[in-house]
Amino acid sequence: MPSATASVPPPTRTAATRNLGLLAIAGSVVLALLGLIFTAEDVDQGSSVRIMYVHVPTAWVAYLAFVFTAVCSAGHLWGKKHSLNLDRLAGASAEVGVIFMGVTLVTGSLWGRLSWGTYWQWDPRLTTTAFLFVTYIGYLAVRGLGGTQRQRAKRSAIVALFAVLEIPLVHFSVVIWRSLHQQATVLRPNGDVTMDGLMLFSLIFGVAVFTTIFAWLVLHRNRVLAMEDAMELRGIDTALAARRSEEVSS
Amino acid sequence: MKHADFIIVSWLLSFGPVMFYAWRNARRARHINPLVDEADKPWT
Amino acid sequence: MSASINRTFGIAKAVASKDLRVEMRSRVMTNQILPFAAIVMVLFAFALDNDGVLQRVAPGLVWMATLFTSLVVVQRSFAVEAADSAIDALRVAGVAPQGVYLGKVAALVVQLVAFEAVLAFLALILYRVNVDAHGAVLLVTTCLLGSLGIAALAAVYGGLSIAGRGRETLLPLLLLPAVAPVLIGATRATESAFGSDGARVVEGWPWVGLLAVFGAVFLFGGTLGFGPLTDE
Numbered sequence: 001m002p003s004a005t006a007s008v009p010p011p012t013r014t015a016a017t018r019n020l021g022l023l024a025i026a027g028s029v030v031l032a033l034l035g036l037i038f039t040a041e042d043v044d045q046g047s048s049v050r051i052m053y054v055h056v057p058t059a060w061v062a063y064l065a066f067v068f069t070a071v072c073s074a075g076h077l078w079g080k081k082h083s084l085n086l087d088r089l090a091g092a093s094a095e096v097g098v099i100f101m102g103v104t105l106v107t108g109s110l111w112g113r114l115s116w117g118t119y120w121q122w123d124p125r126l127t128t129t130a131f132l133f134v135t136y137i138g139y140l141a142v143r144g145l146g147g148t149q150r151q152r153a154k155r156s157a158i159v160a161l162f163a164v165l166e167i168p169l170v171h172f173s174v175v176i177w178r179s180l181h182q183q184a185t186v187l188r189p190n191g192d193v194t195m196d197g198l199m200l201f202s203l204i205f206g207v208a209v210f211t212t213i214f215a216w217l218v219l220h221r222n223r224v225l226a227m228e229d230a231m232e233l234r235g236i237d238t239a240l241a242a243r244r245s246e247e248v249s250s
Numbered sequence: 251m252k253h254a255d256f257i258i259v260s261w262l263l264s265f266g267p268v269m270f271y272a273w274r275n276a277r278r279a280r281h282i283n284p285l286v287d288e289a290d291k292p293w294t
Numbered sequence: 295m296s297a298s299i300n301r302t303f304g305i306a307k308a309v310a311s312k313d314l315r316v317e318m319r320s321r322v323m324t325n326q327i328l329p330f331a332a333i334v335m336v337l338f339a340f341a342l343d344n345d346g347v348l349q350r351v352a353p354g355l356v357w358m359a360t361l362f363t364s365l366v367v368v369q370r371s372f373a374v375e376a377a378d379s380a381i382d383a384l385r386v387a388g389v390a391p392q393g394v395y396l397g398k399v400a401a402l403v404v405q406l407v408a409f410e411a412v413l414a415f416l417a418l419i420l421y422r423v424n425v426d427a428h429g430a431v432l433l434v435t436t437c438l439l440g441s442l443g444i445a446a447l448a449a450v451y452g453g454l455s456i457a458g459r460g461r462e463t464l465l466p467l468l469l470l471p472a473v474a475p476v477l478i479g480a481t482r483a484t485e486s487a488f489g490s491d492g493a494r495v496v497e498g499w500p501w502v503g504l505l506a507v508f509g510a511v512f513l514f515g516g517t518l519g520f521g522p523l524t525d526e
Contacts, residue, residue: 010276011283014293028265036261050257054264077522099267107260114256131471138468142454145464155454158519159468162450165515166472169508173475176504177482217272223293224279230290231282242285 012223020216027209034202042199048114051107053202057210059104059129065097065214066136070164073157084229085222087153090160091143092221094136096214101133124178128171135163149229302393309397314404316374323405327366331409334359335416348421353484355421356413357440357477360406361470364444367405368469369462371398372452381456381524391521395449399513402445403438410437417488429487432498436487439502440480442509447472450516453524479504 009018035053042049072090076082108126109119120126143156288294317323338355342348348355375381384394414433417423425433451468479501486498 008280010279011286011291012276012279012293032261036257047253047257051260054261058264096271099271103264103267106263110256110260114253131474134467134471138464138471141464141467145454154522158523159454162447162472162512162515162519165511169475169511170471173478173504177478213268217268217275220272220279221275223291224275224282227279227282227286227290230287231285234287234290 010220011227012220017216017219020212020219024209024212024216027205027212031202031206031209034198034205039199039202040196046114048111049199051111051114053206054210055104055107055111056203057206058100058107060207061210061214062097062100062104062129062132064211065093065100065218066132066163066167068093068218069097069136069139069160073160076153077157077161082150082153084149084153085226087149087157088225088229089218089222091140091156092218092225094139094143094160095221096217098133098136098140100210100214101129101136105129105133122174122178124171124175127174128167131170132163132167135166139163149232298390302390302396305389305393306396306400309394310400310404313371313374313398313401317370317401317405322370323367323408327363327370328409328412330366331359331363331413332416334362335413335420339420345422349423349488350490352417352421352423353481353488353490356410356417356484357481359413360410360440361444361473361477363409364402364406364448365466365469367402367409368448368452369455369465371402371405371449372456373462376456385524391524392517394524395453395516395520398449398452399442399445399516402449403441406441406445407437410441414484423488423490425487425489426495428495429489432483432495432502433487435502436480436483436498436505439505439509440476440483443476443505443512444469444473446509446512446516450512450520450523453520456524475508476505479508 031053035050039050039053041047069090072086072093076084076086076090079086105126108129112121112126113119139156139159142159143152145152145155147155335355338359339348342351375384381394385391414437418425448465448469451465451472454468455462455465482493483498483501483505486493486495486501489495
């Protein structure tokens, strides 16, 4: 079998994903021009506001991904068919969400270093995000537990719904925990700054671009997961047969 | 590091891991493709 | 309807008393886990090496020790079920999973409260904290509700870890982030009970409310989720 090269389009590609991908690339280029060159520096934050054009959209996508995971999980559990495809969508979305959440934490702390003077603050939003990150790493570990695909789907759907219950409780308890402590004495402007028209547009545009990237990634990932499941179900025999014929011919 | 470095690093970090993930996913897809029936790929 | 609820509670009682009897007979609790908890409390004292600091952070240490001990206790509680596929036998016998879940939670709460009593006692002696009568009431309530919150979640994730046999390492990853509200609430309430850092006892009660909400939410969620999670 010839080794696959990057020039061969991946088998998960369709016209729709190809257009979505091109849209994402074009959007990213425009976002970079807007965010890094055309927008002005912020009055309070200076040039560090340029981090916001990627930080806010990745945070948005991360939360969107986890909501999507929860919705797909609920759909799997309560849907009549107990669709395995919904389970795979939930899994794909959670994977992408974990990546974006990690990115959000890193870019957030870089922004914090510039604006607060410190990489980490026990800010409720930040702390909740870190908890979400770990919680969904746990969710992905549950997906990898093994067993049949039905077992995996049911198990991970329940864990996803538990995670959704946990998040508001964690956030709420961190908020009241912080409200009792003295705030750190570093310079601490709020993340929400007053923005002029172009800045606000860039931010919203960034959210749109990253949502496109999210959709593109999830579609591709979902299809790979479907292929993996199909391979697991009936590919074992095929693979064995292929293996045997190889041995005979060599 | 200067402000500019922080900003460049942030932007690279926002796109880099995503591209790596997409690349790895595509590689996996090509790798297992010969083992999957066309019937199991409803999107084609 | 009420008959089936009665039956569920009957099962819960049977499971709980079975679990506690297993623990009593095996003596692992008293001979291994309790000494482990005690040495952790002593090691905290070595690590922090300052009476003032110890008194201030004593509530946090008690609850950190409780959390880590709870991991061991939960793993044991479900190792018993996984051994000889005892849980499969329960399932085949058609025992209501809600009953099994509530029984597991009840047994865990009893064991955790016993631990917390020992840990709090050790804190009184080793870290020289003081508790008055009102503080003692707050402390007992905190221990009960805090243990309920931990047990309600831990029983779900413990059930998961037997479903995927041999993956006990998953339990801390799932449980510890989820019980963060319990750690926050219980620590603050215990601070008030101990009077650490000038906290007053009345300030502790709102935190008890947080613990109650947490316990109720996950006891409800666990009752619904435990069955589908373990039946396969």
